[in-house]
Amino acid sequence: MSLLTIKNLSARVEEKDILKGFNLTVNPGEVHAIMGPNGSGKSTLASVLAGNESYEVTGGEVDFDGKDLLDMAPEERAREGLFLAFQYPVEIPGVSNVNFMKAAVTEVRKHRGLEPLVAKDFLAYMKEKKELVELDGKLAGRSVNEGFSGGEKKRNEIFQMAMLDPKLGILDETDSGLDIDALRIVANGVNKLKSKDKAFIVITHYQRLLDYIVPDFVHVLYDGKIVRSGTKELALELEEKGYDWIKEELTEA
Amino acid sequence: MSEAMTTSILSELVSGAKSANSFKGIRSEAEGFLADSRIPSKKHEDWKYTNIKRLFDNGLNLVSANDITFNSVDGVEVYWSTNEELVGSTAIHSKEAHAALNTSLFEKALVIRVKKGAQVNEELILQQVIKLNDGEFSATRVLIVVEDNASLKCQHHYSGSPQNSSLLNNLTEVFVGQNARLELNYVQEIGEGNLMTTTEVECQRDSNFTTNCVQLYGSLLRNNVNIRLKGENVETHLNGFYMLNGKELFDNHTLVDHLVPHCESNEIYRGILAGKSTGVFNGRVFVHRDAQKTNGYQSNNNILLSDDATMNSKPELEIYADDVRCSHGSTTGQLDEDAVFYLRARGLDEFGATALLLTAFAGDVLKAISSEILRSELEDKIQNKLKEMRA
Ligand SMILES: Nc1ncnc2c1ncn2[C@@H]1O[C@H](COP(=O)(O)OP(=O)(O)OP(=O)(O)O)[C@@H](O)[C@H]1O
Numbered sequence: 291m292s293l294l295t296i297k298n299l300s301a302r303v304e305e306k307d308i309l310k311g312f313n314l315t316v317n318p319g320e321v322h323a324i325m326g327p328n329g330s331g332k333s334t335l336a337s338v339l340a341g342n343e344s345y346e347v348t349g350g351e352v353d354f355d356g357k358d359l360l361d362m363a364p365e366e367r368a369r370e371g372l373f374l375a376f377q378y379p380v381e382i383p384g385v386s387n388v389n390f391m392k393a394a395v396t397e398v399r400k401h402r403g404l405e406p407l408v409a410k411d412f413l414a415y416m417k418e419k420k421e422l423v424e425l426d427g428k429l430a431g432r433s434v435n436e437g438f439s440g441g442e443k444k445r446n447e448i449f450q451m452a453m454l455d456p457k458l459g460i461l462d463e464t465d466s467g468l469d470i471d472a473l474r475i476v477a478n479g480v481n482k483l484k485s486k487d488k489a490f491i492v493i494t495h496y497q498r499l500l501d502y503i504v505p506d507f508v509h510v511l512y513d514g515k516i517v518r519s520g521t522k523e524l525a526l527e528l529e530e531k532g533y534d535w536i537k538e539e540l541t542e543a
Numbered sequence: 544m545s546e547a548m549t550t551s552i553l554s555e556l557v558s559g560a561k562s563a564n565s566f567k568g569i570r571s572e573a574e575g576f577l578a579d580s581r582i583p584s585k586k587h588e589d590w591k592y593t594n595i596k597r598l599f600d601n602g603l604n605l606v607s608a609n610d611i612t613f614n615s616v617d618g619v620e621v622y623w624s625t626n627e628e629l630v631g632s633t634a635i636h637s638k639e640a641h642a643a644l645n646t647s648l649f650e651k652a653l654v655i656r657v658k659k660g661a662q663v664n665e666e667l668i669l670q671q672v673i674k675l676n677d678g679e680f681s682a683t684r685v686l687i688v689v690e691d692n693a694s695l696k697c698q699h700h701y702s703g704s705p706q707n708s709s710l711l712n713n714l715t716e717v718f719v720g721q722n723a724r725l726e727l728n729y730v731q732e733i734g735e736g737n738l739m740t741t742t743e744v745e746c747q748r749d750s751n752f753t754t755n756c757v758q759l760y761g762s763l764l765r766n767n768v769n770i771r772l773k774g775e776n777v778e779t780h781l782n783g784f785y786m787l788n789g790k791e792l793f794d795n796h797t798l799v800d801h802l803v804p805h806c807e808s809n810e811i812y813r814g815i816l817a818g819k820s821t822g823v824f825n826g827r828v829f830v831h832r833d834a835q836k837t838n839g840y841q842s843n844n845n846i847l848l849s850d851d852a853t854m855n856s857k858p859e860l861e862i863y864a865d866d867v868r869c870s871h872g873s874t875t876g877q878l879d880e881d882a883v884f885y886l887r888a889r890g891l892d893e894f895g896a897t898a899l900l901l902t903a904f905a906g907d908v909l910k911a912i913s914s915e916i917l918r919s920e921l922e923d924k925i926q927n928k929l930k931e932m933r934a
């Protein structure tokens with residue numbers, strides 16, 4: 291059975307139609323890359339899947355692991371195992387990463403019928419996940435994302451993903467702006483989390499990431515729908531030739 | 544109601560006082576002031592949003608209610624007095640009708656004194672449980688003297704459930720001696736009653752004075768804090784945190800008077816408003832011509848959880864010296880929706896996310912409270928009030 295099935299999804303924001311009949315099926319164990327020009331709707335897709343209420347779903351269905359995703363509140367989606375690594379993680383002054391993660395992990399565990407971790411076990415668990423993404427110990431004690439560099443924010447997203455152990459991770463440009471070391475750390479984090487029952491949707495502009503996180507499929511999102519799908523060779527072709535040739539083919543058709 | 548009638552209500556209240564034999568000097572001065580004045584109405588700039596006068600217009604009977612209890616703390620003398628010399632020497636009664644009313648009507652003053660050099664670590668806790676019935680008025684008075692080189696932490700906790708057309712007026716005078724330290728925390732949670740509190744502070748050189756006021760429940764809470772920095776090198780912090788719901792009205796008026804050079808004042812007032820509540824913040828920082836090298840910082844931040852809540856914020860910085868570092872700022876807005884979504888996307892429900900953000904918002908004020916016990920009590924109370932506000 292597929293993990294995520296998106297059928298004919300349409301969405302708008304502030305009276306503007308962004309997604310226009312989007313289809314995608316993701317099976318457990320798969321990695322899908324979504325590429326596409328700026329403004330094509332990649333982050334909108336991610337936001338709609340995560341349940342951001344400023345985006346209005348105007349049509350279509352999304353099934354997540356046998357449940358109607360669009361019917362769930364954002365927190366239910368998270369507890370069910372959907373995780374979005376934000377393109378622009380939010381800074382939250384005064385809330386420490388530790389307290390935030392303690393609250394989040396407790397909620398997710400509760401949903402899975404597990405008791406909250408006692409302080410000692412929680413700290414050990416956190417230490418293990420911090421090491422996975424080589425997150426500086428000090429960052430974990432600071433306010434969520436406040437004053438973090440771009441790379442630190444992205445690493446913090448992957449750290450949170452590791453903590454929450456989702457079934458589906460959606461990474462929205464987690465690689466953008468990273469130097470090669472940070473990129474390798476982020477990609478390693480993802481690769482270590484990969485398993486046969488988990489899947490990832492990796493939104494990116496750069497083929498470079500896909501050398502580290504090897505996708506099973508590459509899709510091109512343009513004007514609110516997938517206009518082309520292929521394997522990782524498609525990413526190479528896009529990197530070389532840009533998107534114009536796809537746009538041209540579309541207008542010819 | 545006419546002014547003449549309001550004035551006669553005041554005289555009636557004052558002439559009904561039983562305690563005319565004590566504190567004669569300051570009382571006659573205050574009564575002289577009251578004879579020509581009246582309880583300020585909403586026409587008065589300082590009372591624009593806060594109508595206490597209506598309580599007087601409906602008639603108030605003076606009752607005796609010196610029900611402040613306290614723990615015994617080594618190194619602190621606490622006693623009721625009818626002749627303590629320092630009482631009244633901040634001269635507040637010559638400026639403001641409610642203060643003058645307090646001076647003419649309080650029966651005895653609760654005096655708290657820490658002798659020269661005494662370092663008191665345990666917190667002194669004043670518990671004032673207000674039990675006034677409709678139409679009742681009472682005035683209480685506190686004097687805190689922290690002598691040179693001494694230090695004290697004191698909490699004044701107002702609670703009880705007075706009826707909703709009663710009024711308690713408390714005036715606390717504070718003297719912080721040379722190189723002395725005082726942390727003075729207020730918690731105000733009085734159900735439906737009305738409370739008018741004034742704190743008049745004088746700080747001598749090299750002293751350190753911190754006051755935090757947390758307002759949680761009351762129909763009307765009016766809190767005045769006036770701090771005079773009389774000696775050089777004083778550091779003072781004044782903070783407030785308020786949470787309003789329903790039709791509550793909380794009003795904070797503060798004044799920091801920089802009279803001499805090289806002093807520092809830091810002020811953070813923050814609040815969360817829900818329902819149809821109204822908040823008022825008026826913070827004046829006055830830097831006199833001689834007060835060079837003053838550092839004055841003030842901020843007031845408010846979060847509105849409902850469209851029907853109103854915040855009136857007015858920071859005022861008046862600077863007559865030319866070599867100072869001062870800043871102030873005021874913000875009033877909604878909760879950061881992006882932050883709420885971010886937290887929900889990690890599994891916190893809407894209330895959990897909101898509570899985490901608002902607790903963090905309160906944190907900047909709460910961290911100035913040194914007592915861990917008080918802080919954690921307040922955190923619980925804040926959580927409870929947030930639950931009530933979520934509707
Ligand atoms: N909250 C919003 N309010 C108004 N317009 C929005 C909002 N979010 C997205 N849009 C618009 O929707 C379109 C798609 O935006 P989206 O962020 O999904 O693109 P993207 O493919 O992620 O682009 P990028 O590669 O630059 O991240 C853009 O035209 C954008 O301006």
Ligand SMILES: [Mg+2]
Nearest residue numbers: 332333334377
């Ligand atoms: Mg985007």
